[in-house]
Amino acid sequence: MPTNAPTSPLTASERVRQVLKAHGRLATAIESLGDTDSLYQAGLTSHASINVMLGLEGEFNIEFPDSLLKRGTFESVAAITSALETLTPG
Amino acid sequence: MTTDHNTNFDPYEFYAALVAHKLIIPVGVPGAFGRSAIFEDILERFNALVSAHSADDDAQMMTFPPVISRQLLEKTGYLDSFPHLCGTVFSFNGDERQARELSRRVGEKEDWSNTQSMGELVLNPAACYPVYPTFTGILPVKGRTVTMLHWVFRNEPSNEPTRMQSFRVREFVRAGTEAQVSSWRDMWLERSLGIFAKLGLPAHSDIATDPFFGRAGKLMADSQRKNELKFEINVPVISKTAPTACCSFNCHQDHFSTPFGIKTHNGDVASTACVGLGLERIVMALLKTHGLDPTGWPATVRKHLWP
Numbered sequence: 001m002p003t004n005a006p007t008s009p010l011t012a013s014e015r016v017r018q019v020l021k022a023h024g025r026l027a028t029a030i031e032s033l034g035d036t037d038s039l040y041q042a043g044l045t046s047h048a049s050i051n052v053m054l055g056l057e058g059e060f061n062i063e064f065p066d067s068l069l070k071r072g073t074f075e076s077v078a079a080i081t082s083a084l085e086t087l088t089p090g
Numbered sequence: 091m092t093t094d095h096n097t098n099f100d101p102y103e104f105y106a107a108l109v110a111h112k113l114i115i116p117v118g119v120p121g122a123f124g125r126s127a128i129f130e131d132i133l134e135r136f137n138a139l140v141s142a143h144s145a146d147d148d149a150q151m152m153t154f155p156p157v158i159s160r161q162l163l164e165k166t167g168y169l170d171s172f173p174h175l176c177g178t179v180f181s182f183n184g185d186e187r188q189a190r191e192l193s194r195r196v197g198e199k200e201d202w203s204n205t206q207s208m209g210e211l212v213l214n215p216a217a218c219y220p221v222y223p224t225f226t227g228i229l230p231v232k233g234r235t236v237t238m239l240h241w242v243f244r245n246e247p248s249n250e251p252t253r254m255q256s257f258r259v260r261e262f263v264r265a266g267t268e269a270q271v272s273s274w275r276d277m278w279l280e281r282s283l284g285i286f287a288k289l290g291l292p293a294h295s296d297i298a299t300d301p302f303f304g305r306a307g308k309l310m311a312d313s314q315r316k317n318e319l320k321f322e323i324n325v326p327v328i329s330k331t332a333p334t335a336c337c338s339f340n341c342h343q344d345h346f347s348t349p350f351g352i353k354t355h356n357g358d359v360a361s362t363a364c365v366g367l368g369l370e371r372i373v374m375a376l377l378k379t380h381g382l383d384p385t386g387w388p389a390t391v392r393k394h395l396w397p
Binding site: 046047049050053064066069070071074 | 167306316
């Protein structure tokens with residue numbers, strides 16, 4: 001990890017959940033969803049998923065490349081966390 | 091037999107040929123050319139052929155002007171998905187002094203855009219939009235079907251002839267249960283391929299996506315493709331490898347039913363679907379495929395258009 005990377009007391013998964021809580025407009029509370037539960041089934045719309053994407057880009061200081069702009073990327077907390085692992089803070 | 095008109099696919103040469111054969115009339119702004127009597131005759135004949143094929147559909151005809159309520163556009167979410175395509179009507183609402191200032195700026199070729207203010211109307215971006223508010227409430231058991239022929243606007247200036255800013259769409263809209271509208275959409279896809287085959291057009295259908303704006307649009311398009319919500323019929327007009335979309339067949343799920351309160355006969359949120367036939371593009375596909383002089387088209391094609 002680069003020495004100047006921002007540090008956070010929260011795990012990546014917890015930070016993803018915070019972003020979902022702020023931007024996901026989910027019908028089901030994020031606290032009641034498991035990491036692999038479908039966010040779409042929990043009410044994540046296409047438009048809300050954009051706000052989630054922008055929120056994640058701010059939170060993690062990354063930018064999602066076109067290749068990750070797919071429905072599957074935002075399918076679950078686990079899917080988002082694993083997509084983030086492939087991205088380097090810029 | 092191959093002839094020059096259907097083996098050469100340069101879009102700008104095709105535009106020049108349409109002008110030279112007095113089929114379209116340039117106006118100095120891309121995508122807003124005029125149409126000649128010959129062009130219009132083909133368009134009206136094709137439209138009549140579509141009407142004949144759908145005569146037993148019990149579709150109610152409605153006609154709206156090429157402008158719609160701005161509130162309606164806002165309610166459909168169009169500005170979330172297609173902010174780049176929208177055209178909004180701005181008009182002058184000032185006093186005499188401001189009118190003189192407007193006149194002065196126009197005379198001196200200065201920017202006069204901020205002398206105008208936004209009104210209650212936008213240019214209609216999709217033929218079916220004004221219809222959805224008429225569906226509000228409980229649908230009959232068999233659902234409802236409406237047909238229109240509307241001018242639509244898209245902010246897409248281009249010098250290639252098939253990409254127009256203002257064009258006509260013959261549209262059919264269906265509201266009902268999910269099963270009713272999706273089987274209707276599939277029926278129209280087959281029916282349209284049949285019409286295109288009669289007219290000797292080398293048409294193929296394919297899954298398609300709407301031109302959603304920006305990075306958000308890529309996500310929405312991916313979702314639309316995975317759910318097979320949109321199909322198009324494509325015909326080579328300006329490119330052999332990237333054929334031109336001439337019709338689209340769209341399932342909207344509850345995109346319009348929820349904001350407009352459209353319910354099935356048993357009170358569930360209804361589904362809607364629409365079919366749009368791009369009339370100018372179909373005329374151009376015919377001209378490209380069969381030649382720029384319709385009197386010389388094959389008799390097997392002409393008999394369907396000029397029975």
